[in-house]
Amino acid sequence: MIYKVIQKARGGQPLNKAEVLSLLNAKEGEEAEALYSAAREIRKERYGNKIFPYGFVYFSTWCRNNCNFCYYRRDNDIDRYRKDRSEIIDIATKLCESGVVLLDLTMGEDATYHREDFRAVFDMIKEIKQITGLPLMISPGVVSNDTIDKFAELGVEWYALYQETHNRELFSRLRIHQDYDERMNAKLYAKSKGMLIEEGIMTGIGETLSDIADSMLFMNKLGAKQLRVMSFVPQKGIPMEHLGTPERSLEYKVIAILRLMNPEALIPASLDVDGIKGLKSRLDAGANVITSIIPPMSGLAGVAQNCMDIDDGHRTVEGVSVILKEMGLVPGTLAEYREVIGK
Numbered sequence: 173m174i175y176k177v178i179q180k181a182r183g184g185q186p187l188n189k190a191e192v193l194s195l196l197n198a199k200e201g202e203e204a205e206a207l208y209s210a211a212r213e214i215r216k217e218r219y220g221n222k223i224f225p226y227g228f229v230y231f232s233t234w235c236r237n238n239c240n241f242c243y244y245r246r247d248n249d250i251d252r253y254r255k256d257r258s259e260i261i262d263i264a265t266k267l268c269e270s271g272v273v274l275l276d277l278t279m280g281e282d283a284t285y286h287r288e289d290f291r292a293v294f295d296m297i298k299e300i301k302q303i304t305g306l307p308l309m310i311s312p313g314v315v316s317n318d319t320i321d322k323f324a325e326l327g328v329e330w331y332a333l334y335q336e337t338h339n340r341e342l343f344s345r346l347r348i349h350q351d352y353d354e355r356m357n358a359k360l361y362a363k364s365k366g367m368l369i370e371e372g373i374m375t376g377i378g379e380t381l382s383d384i385a386d387s388m389l390f391m392n393k394l395g396a397k398q399l400r401v402m403s404f405v406p407q408k409g410i411p412m413e414h415l416g417t418p419e420r421s422l423e424y425k426v427i428a429i430l431r432l433m434n435p436e437a438l439i440p441a442s443l444d445v446d447g448i449k450g451l452k453s454r455l456d457a458g459a460n461v462i463t464s465i466i467p468p469m470s471g472l473a474g475v476a477q478n479c480m481d482i483d484d485g486h487r488t489v490e491g492v493s494v495i496l497k498e499m500g501l502v503p504g505t506l507a508e509y510r511e512v513i514g515k
């Protein structure tokens with residue numbers, strides 16, 4: 173069945189749940205390879221050999237929420253930081269000079285901004301836009317419609333907000349005391365205001381393959397330009413610390429199926445799960461964006477892997493370019509990226 177389903181997707185026909193499940197169940201070896209190979213072909217047809225590198229600026233690790241899977245959850249007793257304006261501008265400038273095509277400005281739901289106001293963030297956005305001229309993605313958690321209006325008005329291209337699962341019951345166990353619809357509606361509102369949106373899921377958080385298939389069918393209809401999957405990585409001090417990390421083949425299959433179902437989508441290979449050593453497999457599965465590029469010695473953290481490969485310079489455009497070259501791929505330019513996002 174799997175080869176027929178791949179053919180169907182290659183022909184541009186929508187897949188049903190049984191077909192998505194058959195791809196998720198692809199056996200390692202020949203079947204999984206056929207899936208990855210089809211995903212690479214589709215990427216090549218649409219994007220040639222271009223892969224887009226994104227800079228990651230996690231500017232505040234404070235958070236008022238208590239997500240069970242997250243190292244930065246409120247109750248985790250860890251060192252935290254909130255970068256000031258000049259540090260953030262400096263980091264953004266360095267990332268721009270290094271060749272990234274987008275800056276992802278991320279924070280936990282830091283009460284300093286969420287309970288008071290976002291003026292400092294708005295000012296920072298204006299300045300970063302002026303200095304770097306790069307497209308921006310803002311990942312601030314759930315914010316009010318007024319705040320989204322302001323982001324849109326400032327010309328912020330992207331709003332990223334991952335549901336992690338589209339199973340509401342599982343969501344309520346993971347994102348404690350958070351509202352599923354409020355989260356979903358925030359990204360839909362951003363989209364209605366002309367912003368591009370990114371949606372994402374996580375594997376290994378208690379979901380079933382049926383949940384993943386539901387998510388992929390949902391994401392296919394959502395109209396998100398960027399679609400992401402990441403494997404859960406257990407971290408010290410969180411309630412899910414003792415849960416294992418899932419087999420990576422599941423993440424690779426999800427990347428490939430997302431590509432088959434959404435040929436035009438931007439699909440990340442995140443450095444934040446397995447660092448540089450995990451990059452090739454994710455690109456082999458059909459990803460066309462590299463996320464979580466972080467300048468070394470900047471004092472910035474990742475999310476799932478807060479320090480892996482950062483200070484030794486592997487999470488840089490230079491670092492990933494070595495792998496790209498080995499694979500016959502090249503970093504896409506800013507002009508090419510702007511053409512893709514239409515902004």
Ligand code: SF4
Nearest residue numbers: 235237239242245280
């Ligand atoms: S996932 Fe985001 S909202 Fe949840 S605890 Fe972590 S930083 Fe906060």
